[in-house]
Amino acid sequence: MKITGAVLEEIGRPRPFADSRPITVSELDLEGPGPTEILVRIEAAGICHSDLSVVDGNRVRPVPMLLGHEAAGRVVEVGADVTDLAPGQRVVMSFLPRCEQCENCAEDGRLPCTTGSKSNGDGTLLHGSMHLDRGGEKIFHHLGVSGFATHAVVDRASAVPVDDDIPADVAAVLGCAVLTGGGAVLNAARPRPQDSIMIVGLGGVGMAALITAISQGVSRIVAVDTLEEKLEHARRLGAHETYTPQQVLAEGVKAKYVIECAGNPRAFETAFAATAVGGTTITAGLPHPDARAQISPLTVTAEARTIIGSYLGSAVPARDIPKYAQLWREGKLPVEELISARIALADINQAMDQLADGKAVRQVIMFDAE
DSSP states (O other), X not given: OEEEEEEEOOTTOOSOHHHHOOEEEEEEEEOOOOTTEEEEEEEEEEEOHHHHHHHTXXXXXXXXXXXXXXXXXXXXXXXXXXXXXXXTOEEEEOSSOOOSOSTGGGGTTSSOOHHHHHHHHXXXXXXXXXXXXXXXXXXXXXXXXXXXXXXEEEXXXXXXXXXXXXXXXXXXXXXXXXXXXXXXXXXXXXXXXXSEEEEEOOSHHHHXXXXXXXXXXXXXEEEEOSOHHHHHHHHHHTOSEEEOHHHHHHHTOOEEEEEEOSOOHHHHHXXXXXXXXXXXXXXXXXXXXXXXXXXXXXXXXXXXOEEEEOGGGGOOHHHHHHHHHHHHHTTSOOGGGGEEEEEOGGGHHHHHHHHHTXXXXXXXXXXXXX
């Protein structure tokens, strides 16, 4: 079938992207689903730093690639081996499918699936298939989803069904920002109500971590960012204290659990410095592979500290996405507050500039806006 999608043509073009236009909106051919796959009509897709990191070269992927990994839509067709989904159901896409057969998949979400990680790096779906073509040129898949398009074929393992009462834009954001930030709280930190928690970096993932901590009734929640408008947003959402990184370091602000969500080595250093004796630093951000941070090993030992990496919120998407959907349904998780703009697919290059400038929390492409 013919679809329209946003294809990254070349990695590393200069800013502003609105001028260099590394992404083109193209007509593509999409092959139908294989036995374990489904065809989805995309309704909404969030723009995440993991998309930007491919555009700017922080994450090298094969190109040309149809971007987008945070998306929700309606099932159109299912493969012969898919028996638990039907056309018309709304599904949330997850960017790290789980094969449920490798050793990592037995670790309750703590470790990324080996097979899923390899297919993501190769630019294919979970079992190695590719379905995108443009005039005879193969187009790679992004993280098993390629959600910046009118339609996508994904492996069944990349989709989680949600009820119709979850709006498409909210559903999309559940699949990455909330899964990652919320999971850093619920699966990695696991704070008790009497504990303190700090979030360093208030993009989509950081704000999702913030509202998840609030939903759990944590007694002291601290938000940290370089931008005053994001700190003000955090205060409106319910953060008890807000600081810039400089204030955290100068004033010696500490918390038991500190979650770094910026993907920046300086943010990690700030998070480590702000972790209390006996506390835990959780890193959920994805910096450039060559980035390095400086911390004191003596501090880890002498203060009985713990450092945890949390990829995709240490999540099992099929287990966790319904939890977040229920928290939203109960009015405890205002996911719509994370959405800073709803845009059209044609605005994709400008949206990458907004994200790179730190001006956006979550921009969501709405396909009814096309």
